Amino acid sequence: MGIIKKIFNKSRSPEDGIFFEEMRKILGFNPVELSHYRKGFTHRSSNKTDENGNPINYERLEFLGDAMLGSVIAAHLFKEVPTGDEGYLTKMRSKIVSREHLNELGRDLNLIKWVESKVSAQHFGENIHGNLFEAFVGAIYLDRGFTYCEKFINKKVIVPYVDIPKLEGKVISYKSLVIEWCQKEKKQFHYDVFEDNGNEDVKHFGVRLKIDGKIVAKARATSKKKAEEKASQRAYFAFQEKINKK
Amino acid sequence: MGIIKKIFNKSRSPEDGIFFEEMRKILGFNPVELSHYRKGFTHRSSNKTDENGNPINYERLEFLGDAMLGSVIAAHLFKEVPTGDEGYLTKMRSKIVSREHLNELGRDLNLIKWVESKVSAQHFGENIHGNLFEAFVGAIYLDRGFTYCEKFINKKVIVPYVDIPKLEGKVISYKSLVIEWCQKEKKQFHYDVFEDNGNEDVKHFGVRLKIDGKIVAKARATSKKKAEEKASQRAYFAFQEKINKK
Numbered sequence: 265m266g267i268i269k270k271i272f273n274k275s276r277s278p279e280d281g282i283f284f285e286e287m288r289k290i291l292g293f294n295p296v297e298l299s300h301y302r303k304g305f306t307h308r309s310s311n312k313t314d315e316n317g318n319p320i321n322y323e324r325l326e327f328l329g330d331a332m333l334g335s336v337i338a339a340h341l342f343k344e345v346p347t348g349d350e351g352y353l354t355k356m357r358s359k360i361v362s363r364e365h366l367n368e369l370g371r372d373l374n375l376i377k378w379v380e381s382k383v384s385a386q387h388f389g390e391n392i393h394g395n396l397f398e399a400f401v402g403a404i405y406l407d408r409g410f411t412y413c414e415k416f417i418n419k420k421v422i423v424p425y426v427d428i429p430k431l432e433g434k435v436i437s438y439k440s441l442v443i444e445w446c447q448k449e450k451k452q453f454h455y456d457v458f459e460d461n462g463n464e465d466v467k468h469f470g471v472r473l474k475i476d477g478k479i480v481a482k483a484r485a486t487s488k489k490k491a492e493e494k495a496s497q498r499a500y501f502a503f504q505e506k507i508n509k510k
Numbered sequence: 511m512g513i514i515k516k517i518f519n520k521s522r523s524p525e526d527g528i529f530f531e532e533m534r535k536i537l538g539f540n541p542v543e544l545s546h547y548r549k550g551f552t553h554r555s556s557n558k559t560d561e562n563g564n565p566i567n568y569e570r571l572e573f574l575g576d577a578m579l580g581s582v583i584a585a586h587l588f589k590e591v592p593t594g595d596e597g598y599l600t601k602m603r604s605k606i607v608s609r610e611h612l613n614e615l616g617r618d619l620n621l622i623k624w625v626e627s628k629v630s631a632q633h634f635g636e637n638i639h640g641n642l643f644e645a646f647v648g649a650i651y652l653d654r655g656f657t658y659c660e661k662f663i664n665k666k667v668i669v670p671y672v673d674i675p676k677l678e679g680k681v682i683s684y685k686s687l688v689i690e691w692c693q694k695e696k697k698q699f700h701y702d703v704f705e706d707n708g709n710e711d712v713k714h715f716g717v718r719l720k721i722d723g724k725i726v727a728k729a730r731a732t733s734k735k736k737a738e739e740k741a742s743q744r745a746y747f748a749f750q751e752k753i754n755k756k
Contacts, residue, residue: 318593327599331584338577339651347564350573405585410656 283378290373290400292419297407300325304403305396307381307388322399329402332410333361336417337426345428359431360421366394369421372486375400427497438496442473445503451476455492459484471495536619536646538665543653546571550649551642553627553634568645575648578656579607582663583672591674605677606667612640615667618732621646673743684742688719691749697722701738705730717741 276284280298287295295301304322306312312320337360341353348356359365370376370393376385379396405413430436446453452475459470471491472482481502483494522530526544533541541547550568552558558566583606587599594602605611616622616639622631625642651659676682692699698721705716717737718728727748729740 314592316592319595323596324588324594324599327596328584328588331581335577335581335656338574342570342574342648346560346562348570349565350569353570353573402588410581410660414656 286378290375291404291412291416293408293412293415295407300403300407301400302380304399305375305378305380307379307383309382310380311382322396322402325399325402325406326395327402328405329398329400330361332401332405332413333398333417333421336414337361337421339414340418340422340426356428356431360426363391363394365425366397367391368393369425370394370397370400373397373400373420424494437493438500439493442496442499446475455495457488457491458482473499475499532624536621537650537658537662539654539658539661541653546649546653547646548626550645551621551624551626553625553629555628556626557628568642568648571645571648571652572641573648574651575644575646576607578647578651578659579644579663579667582660583607583667585660586664586668586672602674602677606672609637609640611671612643613637614639615671616640616643616646619643619646619666683739684746685739688742688745692721701741703734703737704728719745721745 283298283302284295287298287301303320304325306321308319308321308323310321314320334357337357338353341348341356341360345353345356367390375396376388376392379385379388379392381388401413401417404416430438443453445451454474456472456474457469458472459468461468467486468484469486469488469491470482470484471488471494472479473492473495474480481495481498483491483498485491485494529544529547530541533544533547549566550571552567554565554567554569556567560566580603583603584599587594587602587606591599591602613636621642622634622638625631625634625638627634647659647663650662676684689699691697700720702718702720703715704718705714707714713732714730715732715734715737716728716730717734717740718725719738719741720726727741727745729737729744731737731740
């Protein structure tokens with residue numbers, strides 16, 4: 265495998281080498297056939313066709329990715345919520361794969377950066393982010409199969425975004441829970457930005473939550489608000505664990 | 511693996527042994543954890559619960575199986591019809607996984623035979639066949655994972671039922687095409703039943719199509735009509751191949 269990888273790397277053009285590296289970063293594993301991902305970024309306006317005259321763009325891949333997302337999320341919810349009936353599972357899945365959520369996922373990965381198109385970015389509209397995300401998942405399926413799709417969706421969708429109590433509407437915001445608790449317990453709290461590259465292409469913020477001067481949680485996200493929420497959630501779960509252990 | 515299998519077989523009760531064998535026949539491969547399939551046949555009327563009080567029945571498995579069916583069929587159509595756009599693929603998939611079609615699939619496998627229930631079969635309604643089929647696919651996913659789901663769906667759904675020209679509405683009936691051709695070419699045709707166990711639990715018919723006294727195709731199916739149609743389709747494709755080779 266090592267040798268094959270080396271040969272493979274040698275035969276790759278410098279441009280492909282960069283694309284390979286960037287895809288690897290997003291995927292968390294090696295892509296094999298780069299053409300699937302390139303197709304996943306080809307907007308219909310580029311009017312590309314294959315040797316048989318079939319259009320090359322990411323729209324068919326959206327269909328495939330949407331199906332893979334649906335089944336990976338279904339399997340996750342099925343295992344995670346043994347008490348949820350069919351109606352509950354269906355409702356929760358549609359919350360997770362909502363248009364709004366898919367747009368957020370695509371935007372956070374900055375997939376639009378790679379789009380090949382003949383129209384300028386402002387004509388795309390908001391849904392392009394979600395469409396690119398679906399197409400990207402479709403490309404992963406073609407390239408590496410279902411297991412890698414599952415791996416990717418787990419890392420990029422389930423772990424960072426699928427928070428069941430929140431989706432159930434039981435918890436609106438972990439930040440508000442933390443603030444409420446601090447006020448009740450007469451504790452000082454402070455959200456502190458320790459990393460900020462908001463001017464770069466891929467925005468990135470680090471926030472830590474201090475309670476009575478002690479750092480209780482840290483988190484990174486693509487906005488200050490999200491990083492605060494993530495840090496609050498971590499603090500909340502850490503507290504829950506402590507309480508449960510008592 | 512051989513040894514594990516033997517141990518496994520020895521520790522199985524006679525009742526489980528029969529269930530294992532019957533499941534193996536339907537699946538086309540070995541089941542591992544029989545409890546998934548048993549759950550897949552447990553109707554809500556049996557009022558079973560697990561140790562935590564969660565109901566045990568096949569309704570949650572329907573949700574899982576539906577998702578797996580959707581993604582396996584999506585992947586098949588994506589690869590099989592490179593000219594089909596997103597709208598086409600979506601439409602074709604809904605034809606394949608239509609309620610009517612799922613009922614037909616469940617009925618053909620006679621899944622209802624295994625249902626554990628406290629109400630009698632006549633109260634179930636037609637949709638139980640499709641529901642059992644979906645739940646069965648869900649059980650396969652839990653027991654053996656996505657690849658085996660794909661194997662099963664390929665063997666039991668795609669190969670025998672997914673006929674793209676027919677689904678597209680381009681071909682209504684292969685039998686009518688064959689008859690038309692025979693009349694045009696002044697050839698004698700005859701559909702001949704060579705197998706008939708229509709009185710048994712799982713109905714089964716064998717039909718051969720003779721043209722000018724020569725057998726050109728044979729097929730088996732759960733009704734005479736279906737077997738005739740299948741034989742006609744085989745004859746049609748065989749003729750197409752001959753024409754293409756000329």
